[in-house]
Amino acid sequence: MAFTLAVASGKGGTGKTFVSVNLALAASTPVLLQDCDVEEPNDHLFLRPEWEGERRVSLPVPEFDMDKCTLCGACRDACRFHAIAILGDKPLLFPELCHSCGVCLAVCPTGAITEKPRAFGTISKGRRGKVRFVQGKLDVGEARSSPLVEAVRAEVEPGLPVIADCPPGTSCPVVAAVTGVDFVLLVTEPTPFGLHDLDLAVRMVREMGLGAGVVLNKSDLGKGEVEAFCEREGLPILARIPFRKDVARVVSSGGIALEEIPELGRVFGDLWERALREGGR
Amino acid sequence: MKQVVVLSGKGGTGKTSFLASFAALAGECVLADCDVDASNLAILAGGLEGEEEPFFGEGVARVDPELCSRCGKCEEACRFHAVAIPRAPGGEPAGPARVVEIACEGCGLCGIVCPEGAITMEDRRSGTLVVAESRHGPIVHARLLPGEGNSGKLVTMVREKAKGIAAGKGLDLVLVDGSPGIGCPVISSLADVDGAFLVAEPSVSALHDLERIHQLLERFQVRACLVLNKFDLQPGVGERILAFCREAGIFPAGKVAFDPLFLEALQEGRSIVEFAPGSRPAQAVEEAWRGGKEFLKI
Numbered sequence: 001m002a003f004t005l006a007v008a009s010g011k012g013g014t015g016k017t018f019v020s021v022n023l024a025l026a027a028s029t030p031v032l033l034q035d036c037d038v039e040e041p042n043d044h045l046f047l048r049p050e051w052e053g054e055r056r057v058s059l060p061v062p063e064f065d066m067d068k069c070t071l072c073g074a075c076r077d078a079c080r081f082h083a084i085a086i087l088g089d090k091p092l093l094f095p096e097l098c099h100s101c102g103v104c105l106a107v108c109p110t111g112a113i114t115e116k117p118r119a120f121g122t123i124s125k126g127r128r129g130k131v132r133f134v135q136g137k138l139d140v141g142e143a144r145s146s147p148l149v150e151a152v153r154a155e156v157e158p159g160l161p162v163i164a165d166c167p168p169g170t171s172c173p174v175v176a177a178v179t180g181v182d183f184v185l186l187v188t189e190p191t192p193f194g195l196h197d198l199d200l201a202v203r204m205v206r207e208m209g210l211g212a213g214v215v216l217n218k219s220d221l222g223k224g225e226v227e228a229f230c231e232r233e234g235l236p237i238l239a240r241i242p243f244r245k246d247v248a249r250v251v252s253s254g255g256i257a258l259e260e261i262p263e264l265g266r267v268f269g270d271l272w273e274r275a276l277r278e279g280g281r
Numbered sequence: 282m283k284q285v286v287v288l289s290g291k292g293g294t295g296k297t298s299f300l301a302s303f304a305a306l307a308g309e310c311v312l313a314d315c316d317v318d319a320s321n322l323a324i325l326a327g328g329l330e331g332e333e334e335p336f337f338g339e340g341v342a343r344v345d346p347e348l349c350s351r352c353g354k355c356e357e358a359c360r361f362h363a364v365a366i367p368r369a370p371g372g373e374p375a376g377p378a379r380v381v382e383i384a385c386e387g388c389g390l391c392g393i394v395c396p397e398g399a400i401t402m403e404d405r406r407s408g409t410l411v412v413a414e415s416r417h418g419p420i421v422h423a424r425l426l427p428g429e430g431n432s433g434k435l436v437t438m439v440r441e442k443a444k445g446i447a448a449g450k451g452l453d454l455v456l457v458d459g460s461p462g463i464g465c466p467v468i469s470s471l472a473d474v475d476g477a478f479l480v481a482e483p484s485v486s487a488l489h490d491l492e493r494i495h496q497l498l499e500r501f502q503v504r505a506c507l508v509l510n511k512f513d514l515q516p517g518v519g520e521r522i523l524a525f526c527r528e529a530g531i532f533p534a535g536k537v538a539f540d541p542l543f544l545e546a547l548q549e550g551r552s553i554v555e556f557a558p559g560s561r562p563a564q565a566v567e568e569a570w571r572g573g574k575e576f577l578k579i
Contacts, residue, residue, distance in 0.1 A: 010319050012461035013293010017486060039462035040290050040493060042486040080339065080388055096468075101360055101388030140496040143433060143465035168292045168461050169318030172430035175383060191547050193297065197319040204427030208383070221544060245514075252484035252515040 003281045004162040006181040008205075010197030012168035014187045015217040015241070018251055019268075020165035021046045022258045023275075024131045026268035032160045035135035036177040037167040038121060038148045045254050049126030049133045057136070057151050058117035059100040064091050068112035075104035075113060096143045121148040123155065132157060149176040170197075170204040178205070183279030184212040185238065185271075190222020195229060202233060213278050215271065218243040236278065239271040282447050283475045283579045284440075284455040286315075288498075290490030292461035294480045295510040298543060300458045301325035301552035302566045303478070304417040311452050312415055313443035314422035315436045315470040316460035323413065325552055328420040331413025336423065336438060338407030338431035339387030342380045348399035349377035355391035355400060364391050364400075383428055408435055412442060416555075419446045433465035440470070454579065461490075463497050471498065476577030477505040479531065483512055483519035491522065495529050506532035506573040508566075511539040532576040535569025537562060 007020045021043050024033040035043040062075070062084070069091060076084045076091070083097035084104060095118055105113045121138045136152040138145050145167070153176065156162060166177040178184055184205050188198040198214070205212045214230050216222075219240035230237050241247075247264070250257050258264040287300045297316075304312055304326055314322035323329040342355075342364060351374035355364045363384035367376040378391075378400070392400040407429040411422050421443045423435050443455050459470040471477065477498055481487040491507075498505050507526050512519040519536075526533050538561070546556035554563045 011293065011321075012319075013291060037462075039464045039467075040486075040490040042291075042489060045485045045489055078389065078393070099386055099388060101386060101390055102358070103388050103390045103393060106358070106390055106393050138464065140463060140493055141468075141500050143468050145462075145464045146430075169432075170427045171318050171425055171432045171466075172428075173464070174318075175428045175430075191544065192324050192550065193319075193321045193547070196321060196324060200319060200424075200427055207428050223548065248514060252482065252486075252518055254485035 002159055002161045003276060003279055004164065004181040005275050005279065006164045006166055006178040006184045007187060008166040008174060008178060008184055008201060009168055009187045010170055010201035011188070011194055014189050014194060016165055016187050017042045017046065018257065019185065019187050019215055020163055021256065022264065022268045023272055024163050025256060026258055026265055027272045028269065030130040030132065030160060032132040032134065032157055032162045034152050034155065034162060034164045036149045036152050036164050038136035038138045038145050038152065039167060041135045041137050043165055044135055046256055047128050047131065047133055049128045051124060051126040054122050054124040056119040057121045057123055057148055058119045059147055060115035061095050061098045061100060061118045062093060062104045062113045063116045065112045065114065066090065068110045070110055072109065074107045074109060078103045078107040096141065123151060132160060145173045146176040149173050153177060170200045174204065175208070178208065178210060181210065183275055184210050185215050185275060186212055187215045187217055188226060189218045190216065190226045195226050198226065198229065202235065211278060213238040213275065215239045215241070217241050238274045238278065239267055241267060282444070282453050282455065284457060285476050285478065285577060285579055286457040286459050286471050286474045287478045287480060288459040288467065288471065288494055289461060289480045290463060290494035291487045294482045294487055296480050297321045297325060297458055298547065298552065299478065299480055299508060299566060300456055302554045303570050304415065304456055305552050305554045306567060306570050307417070307454055307456065309418040309452055310454035310456055311418055311443045311447040312420040313439050313455055313457045314420065315439055315457055315466065317408065317423045317425045317432050317435045317439065317466060318460060320422045320424065322458045323415065323420055323422055324550055325547065326415040326417060326420060328413035328415035331411045334410040335406055336408040336410050336435050337404045338429055338434060339405065340402035341382055341385045341387055341405040342391050342400050343403045344378045344380060345399045346377035348397045350397050351377060352396065354394045354396065358390050358394045361386050386430070407431060410438060410442065418452060421446070433469040436466045436469035463493050467497070471501055471503055474503055475579060477503050478534070478573050479505050479507045480510055481507060481522050482510050483515040483522060485518060488518065488522050488525065492525065495531065504577060506534040506576045508534055508569045509536045512536040513538045534573035534576060535565060537565040537569065
């Protein structure tokens, strides 16, 4: 398997997208960038890839054959996600709640339930120069993003190293994004919020048995608490990126920081090499 | 009782910083921190420690190794690859079925298909709910255990608790701090609220994410107003955000300039209106609160 690096954070807005996109462009070899933040995918705003195609992603949901359904309610009672109700003379599905687990099919005594695919998001692919790109975009109103994250992660190309830009947080969508990666970069900022959420992210990563290193964004703003935490936890700080108004301006207008501020090219180039080494490559 | 949620789509735009100020300005109210993945409100508002209550999310499958016949029906049925029979190199079963807890969604299918009745579902402790006192009134926050699912259910529990406390104490405002994104915890945090404050920065990412959270709010028919944070950092993009708001019917409640005082206040664990009352940023936040309050009729 090619090297796979996750970029995660716990707290939102610490610079995951900034790090992922610039790292992909600075890497010494062609890479595949996967935007796994399917609720709010932003990598494309910066990468501006040439799009090469898209497809809808579906999951199976139950369909009821009313000639066979006796309204017994076994499916409703067995569904642990409360996705089925019996209303009057027919079963009613709440598709956003359905986990596509297949329990309703298994318990239906009359074989009245079959499955049909239901689309809930879109996967798009593209490229920019040597960077291959894939993103998932969850339909607005859909609650469950993890299955789409898994679908994005499954989009790999033989031999191509992967950078997976993860959603914020520490719960199931993030777990889906970091499953199977070789190493996790945790992007944080030196504020009490950043530190608190870094602690949670580190615990999640450890629980999953993954190695991690820290990228300290806006590194000049803090009082050393994050560094002290990393020291205690034995977490390497792999890059420090000081706060600069010119970087903030480039990023907020959708520009590529390392193209406009050349010294960042070295920062991200070094970060890629260190991530490879830390990840055992 | 009115419930107001603060959301943004994009993370890190300033939701929690503003909400802590709104709480200080509102007089006594109940705070509900619904960013259960990364709950930060108590760092700014006070009330980190309090009375704890366990949260049980979905169940998790347990295999009785004595009863398991290693037939593999559970492994075949499970769609989440969460239960497997250990196998010797030749493929023959080498032990009773094992559950991969982090992959288990708790659907119970394995127990249904098991011919030996060897699998049962057990409650799984997925987090902790905390009820405490902030400087501005009661606060409810929660910690989802890292890697756990079902944050929507925990968000609903936080909100129910907050509503109950407000009703019990006769408080007429619940301020809800939402999480980034548009998925399950966000949907749970905006169900039947009376209005939303949206927080955006002048960046292309924030605008893109604002458009998506706006679509979600429309779907749930939630009225929204906007606070534009750090508007002076990229005025051109700021104008595009305000133009989007006009088109979308989002009320522009206020604009707040970038100011290092916010960071100082955060380092001290205070909201800006408490840390530097009367300062320019504090006044701007206060204006946004008044404007939004009037628009949302709270």
